[in-house]
Amino acid sequence: MFKGIHTQIVFALCACWCSLVCATAMAKTAQPPLRFDHQVFDHGADVRRLGGINRVIQDHQGFMWFAGSSAGLGRYDGSVLKLYQHDPNDITSVPDNFVWDIAINSQGHLWVATGRGICEYKRESDSFYCPQSFAGSKAVIRGASALLFDDQDRLYVGTHTTPYRIDFNNNTLQEFDLSTRNGEMLLNNTVWDIEIGPNGNIWFAISRLGIVRLSPSAKHAEIIQTSCKKKAAQQTTFYTLAFDHSNHLWAGTNGGGLCWIDPTNNAHEKVFWPNTLLGGSHNAVVRDLHVNNKGEVWASVGHQGILVFDQNKQLLAHHTHSSGRPSSIQSNQTRSVFEDKNNDMWIGLFPFGVDFIDRSREHIRTYKNNAMDPKSLSNNAILTVFEDSKNSIWVGTEFGLNRLNNDGTFKRFIAEPGNPHRLQANAILSIAEDQNGFLWVGTWSGGLYHFDPDSETFKHYGPQANNPNSLGDSFAWGAFIDSKNRLWVGSEGAGLQQYRKDSDDFVHYKNNNGQDNAISNLYVLHITEDKKGDLWLATYYGLNHFDPETKTFTSWQGDKDDPTKLSSSIIKSLLYSTDNYLWVGTHDNGLNRFDPNTGAVLRIGLDEGLPSSTVSSLLEDNAGNIWVATSNGLARIHPETFKINIYSEGVGLAGINYNRNATLAARDGTLYFGSTEGLTAMAPNALTLKESWHPIHITEFRVSNKIINIGKDSILKESTLTSDNITLEHSHGMFSLDFSVLSYRFPGNYEYAYQLEGFDKNWLYIGHRNTAIYTNLNPGTYSFKVKARVPGEQWQQRARTLTLVITPPWWRTYWAYCLYTLLFLGFIYGIYCIGRLKRTSDNYRHLAATDPLTGIYNRSGILLVVEALRQNKNNDKTQTQATLIIDIDHFKKINDTYGHAVGDQAIQHVVDTLQKNIRKEDYLGRWGGEEFIILVQLASKVALQQFGDDLCHAVENTPMQLDNATPLQLTVSIGGALHHTNEPFDSTCQRADEALYVAKESGRNRFCGAND
Incomplete structure (x- = not known):
């Protein structure tokens, strides 16, 4: 009887627990959806070749490894995806291109499970060792499906028949006895997963039998009975196991649900995923x-995305692909889940691809317009952000007013022409709230509106021809309620105006006939208040102080040449900070900290570290930091040290062009920044770099643009990942090194600098490029160093160092010099002088091959490359050498209009654009003036045409930003020719040049290929 009561209690608890999970899971929360980064997809064909990703793991060096189902293994460093595939002629390659699992022990040794056995990756040789036996057993050659290392670095291997354990220290292999008491074998199908649980028990997820537990002290295995099953007529397959932080076991199946098991008493409960989320848990x-x-349980569910169950909050979130949301998961067919050393998440997908989730940005939310979602932001161009007394966030855009709801959606208020109770203009410039909870909404070309949030009705105020006390004009840039509940309005051409509630009209404060103590300019963009209740106005001609009691103005104009004055008279934004300073943002000359008591000014501009001279908006966070929104990103200024942190592209912001006064520090501490590309909401410390695991590695080494493989007879005896030195012969005239920061939160956004000690006198700062090239170095020992940083942050103190030894030719060896000394003792000094002159000549030769303006090859350098390529016998025979000559269109007009300094900038801009759109194996040089040359290897004339067209489009679509001016649109004309066999290089250049003139005569901004 007691057993029956106990069973009823357990079942009742199970039902209650499952009901709680389901009810909580279906409840909507205000949590933002996860942002899935598809950075690995940028590697195109290689990603597709890998196929479905069965496992993701990170090694001790920081590389990400992907177990593919079609092309072996992939190793990713944030820049390059390197594939390791089966080669039937190479016993050091992976034995099979279908990789089931990956495991890494405490020493960093990586093992893979394939359909043809298990292999260890040898980092030093960048190859694989696949043992055929252990302790005389041949079991290793069978197909392996699962791997796990225990705390003694013993490897557990699951196969399609019998699991076993390998002890590498003792070279022993143990097969597990999984027979029942009556001798019947339990294991009759594939072991998909292995886990080691409490008390050292070994848990297996097996296709047909489900969950099997083997205790080290027991003689027999035990099948754990669970309610995780399909319908009676169907067979349940158990794929995966995981222990949570409470040592409870979770098990996933192919339709039987997700089991939760308490290993201490074998009590188990089943979690049924709600039908509203998955459309049927049995599928x-x-x-x-x-x-x-x-402690979150992450589950990859085939065809249905990712489930995340927060055990602490009892919340279930479901994340699926949405074509209307680019940051959603790339595919609903998920295969694997992994958390890296920075606690970021990786999702392996099918039929290919890996998605990345930066957990450091969980407190950053971005809102953008989705044309298919009427509850999204009405427009991406944000003009103002405001918080009312009920903590509701209001967003003014170029197309309507928006209220942010708790669930992350928006309520839109769009203009309805002809309806007197609705907006008549959509561009919302400013918002304010009076003590009665009514909003005052300023618009562009539509005047001012009184808005009742309860009835959602608008009352319009605009200029009236016969009423001098009506609103001064239709452009209400600044609507502001002061501490005494007085409404002030700043207009585009009517100065400052005060609303009078009793008469329902406005008092105007203008500069009539230039009298003293009047406003300095009628274009008022922004209004704020100091602690005394006085107003400060940002105008297009000076900073203005207004005393509401005496109705008088005091103004300050700027002078860029006088450091004691404001840096500019065109004021865009104001902030009165808690330390009683007035921060003044200008349109064209940075930021000023203004002391209202003394008039003292402290300037902060480009030289101090601001990302732009245009300061559109300002706010202060709860720690006293000043946030500066500019036309080129955000800056955070420490109020005491004045240290500036810059946040630009790649940190999760919804755009970096802030051109309007659209920032807000909400009462809960959340910061809002409105840009031309959407709204960002975040905690003040959300952009702080918390990533602590980002080493730099030298990933590839090339000689004459050919990757050098590791081998006994090769230059590389050991991988550049583990080697500290490389020895080169003097004949290896041109070599290059690729390097990468193993950071996945900021891929492509790191800036690099390198130095070859013994040759480079200073660090060479190369931006986002990650390759160093050297030619014709003298024999000797050099130390190559590389460091990196995220833009706006400090350079990493630690740098990767590699020693390069260039051996001399035989006639410059020690014994040769001894022979020379014996034979020509009298000429020692002359030989020394000749050697010194040669070293100097080599240095000049290096300088002579480089264009000083752009840093790329000059004409002489390109000719050296041509000669090196022609002497290289290892060229790909399926490819043809091609030459492209590029000319900047209308370059003389650029020089005549903007000056030669801008012309030089245009040349550098085009070079930067071309470098971003050519391959590493291509060569770019400056042929002369505004002409450039590119040497490429291509398969056909069609490929040449596509390559040239892509370059034209890249330059056309990358305008050059000029200071305080409209971006300069640049285009290029390109002529190209494929090299004929034994054709002189100057002949090929001539044909390419003729094609270039055809491109110019055909209208420019195009590519033309030479006739054969």
Whole structure:
């Protein structure tokens, strides 16, 4: 009887627990959706070749490894995806291109499970060792499906028949006895997953039998009975296991649901995923489970995306692909889940691809317009942001007013011409709230509106021809309620105006006939208030102080040449900070900290670290930091040290062009920044770099643009990842090194600098490029160093160092010099002088081959490259050498209009654009003036045409930004020719040049190929 009561209690608890999970899961939360980064997809064909990603893991050096189902393994460093595939002629390659699993022990040794056995990756040789036996057993050659290392670095291997354990220290292999008491074998199908649980028990997820537990002290295995099953007529397959932080076991199946098991008493409960989320839990195939550092259970569910169950909050979130949201997961067919050393998440997908989730930006939310979603932001161009007394966030855009709802959606208020109770203009410039909870909404060309949030009705105020006390004009840039509940309005051409509630009209404060104590300019963009209740106005001609009691103005004009004055008279933004300073942002000359008591000014501009001279908006966070929104990103200024942190592209912001006064520090501490590309909401510390695991590695080494493989007879005896030195012969005239920061939060956004000690006198800062090239170095020992940083942050103190030794030719060896000394003792000094002159000549030769303006090859350098390529016998025979000659269109007009300094900038801009759109194996040089040359290897004339067209489009679509001016649109004309066999290089250039003139005569901004 007691057993029956106990069973009823357990079932009742199970039902209650499952009901709680389901109800909580279906409840909507205000949590933003996860942002999935598709950075790995940028590697195109290689990503597709890998196929479905069965496992993701990170090694001790920081590389990400992907177990593919079509092309072996992929190793990713944030810049390059390197594939490791089966080669039937190479026993050091992976034995099979279908990789089931990856495991890494405490020493950093990486093992893979394939359909043809297990292999260890040898980092030093960049190859694989695949043992055929252990302790005389041949079991290793069977197909492996799962791997796991225990705390003693013993490797557990699951196969399609028998699991076993390998002890590498003792060279022993143990097969597990999984027979029942009556001798019947339990294992009759594939072991998909292995976990080691409490008390050292080994847990297996097996296709047909489900969950099997083997205790080290027991003689027999035990099948764990669960309610995780399909319908009676169908067979349930168990794919994955994971222990949570409470040592409870989670198990995923192919339609039987997700089991939760307490290993201490074998009590188990089943989590049924709500039908509203998955469209039927019996169709859900849980491929992989991962419990992250927060205790969240992540489940990859085939065809149905990712499920995240927060055990602490009892919340279930479902993340699926949405064609209307680019940051959603790339595919609903998920295969694997992994958490890296920075606690970021990786999702392996099918039929190919890996998605990345930067957990450091969980507190950053971005809102943008979605044309298919009427509850999204009405427009991406944000003009103002405001918080009312009920903590509601209001967003004014170029197309309507928006109220942000708790669930992350928006309520839109769009103009309805002809309806007197609705907006009549859509560009919302300013918002204010009076003590009665009514909003005052300023618009562009539509005047001012009184808005009742309860009835959602608008009352219009605009200029009236016969009423001098009506609103001064239709452009209400600044609507502001002061501490005494007085409404002030700043207009585009009517100065400052005060609303009178009793008469429902406005008092105007203008500069009549230039009298003293009047406003300095009628264009008022922004209004703020100091602690005394006085107003400060940002105008297009000076900063104005207004005393509401005496109705008088005091103004300050700027002088860029006088450091004691404001840096400019065109004021765009104001902030009165808690330390009683007035921060003044200008349109064209940076930021000023103004002391209202003394008039003292402290300037902060480009030289001090601001990303732009245009300061559109300002706010102060709860720690006293000043945030500066500019036309080129955000800056955060420490109020005491004045240290500036810059945040630009790649940190998760919804755009970096802030051209309007659209920032807000909400009462809960959230900061809002409105740009031309959407709205960003974040905690003040959300952009702080918390990433602590980002080493720099030298990933590739090339000689004459050919990757050098590791080998006994090769230059590289050991991988550049582990080697500290490389020895080169003097004949290796041109070599290059590729390097990468193993950071996945900021891929492509790191800036690099390198120095070859013994040759480079200073660090060479090369921006986002990650390759160093050297030619014709003298024999000797050099130390190559490379460092990196995220833009706006400090350079990393630690740098990767590699020693390069260039051996001399035989006639410059020690014994040769001894022979020379014996034979020509009298000429020692002359030989020394000749050697010194040669070293100097080599240095000049290096300088002579480089264009000083752009840093690329000059004409002489390109000719050296041509000669080196022609002498290279290892060229790909399926490719043909091609030459492209490029000319900047209307370059003389640029020089005549903007001057030669801008002309030089245009040349550098075109070079930067071309470098971003050519391959690493291509060569770019400056042929002369505004002409450039590119040497490429291409398969056909069609490929040449496509290559040339892509370059034209890249330059056309990358305008050059001029200071305080409209971006300069640049285009190029290109002529190209494929090299004929044994054709002189100057002949090919001539044909390419003739094609260039055809391109110019055909209208420019195009590519033309030479006739054969």
